[in-house]
Amino acid sequence: MSTVAVTRLVEAPVATVWRVFTDLPSRCERLSTVIAVELLTQGPFGAGTSWRETRTMADGTEITEEFRVDECVSPERFVVSSPGIGAEYRMTYTFVPVLEGRHRGGTMVTVVQDGTPTAPAGRFLALVFGGLAARTVEGALRRDLDDLAAAA
Template identity: 25%
Template sequence: MSTITVTKRIHAPKELVFKTVSDIKNFSNAVPDITNVEFLTEQEYGVGTKFRETRDMNGRKASTELEVTELVENAHIRIVSDTMGTVWDSLFTVEKKEDGTELTLIMDAKAYKLMSKIINPFMKGMMKKALEKDMVAVKNYCESNN
């Protein structure tokens, strides 16, 4: 599947947009498909935070364990998951623009199991659509809380 990039222009301050994507509690409030978040570490913010996210995916529940591996305040956050034979590496970046903030999500999927290498390319369109839906939800959340 390789890399998917989604960018949204959000009419809200960079700090609000970053706080929405970097604080897992805020992100789960912004994205309606996330039905539950369970922290697997005592810390709930920053590098080393691990959590299990449950989503409603087309009427089915799917849970994934994720870890925050990089965080530079008001700049970027990297969240990584190793699931079903693929390492999913998601990088959210925020950049101040004249009319608000540009939020970019770059998701890189590296399959290391044969079945994942076969199936992942067929999932790319569905994944891009899901990521775009998440980004629209973040946009709406930030603009309504601005």
């Protein structure tokens, strides 16, 4: 299993940041690599919410992934899972208010992605490309956090 964590300060209150991060229909406008979002469930964001998201990768190819909210404690954290090709991913987002200092009133957002290979090929690739894959994932998570922070 590999784990990648990224933390970013967002200069907005937790309630605002939570709304931006959980507004699934607006992901196309807010995330620079997302080109389509298809909601698979109705109702407010919470445990059980599912959607498909299509992104443009660095090489120009498109990839569509399905996501499901497994846990949700508004406005503190949510956990999303995604069955990938040869691996399963779990992303935990946490939102912590900044209570002191010059960034008081802001929010520290952390996303932790855990990836578990589910097929022999996935295990082999994780072994061979582990460091490169982690850096690629970290860059993608950081870009998403930056995009969403700009929208908050």
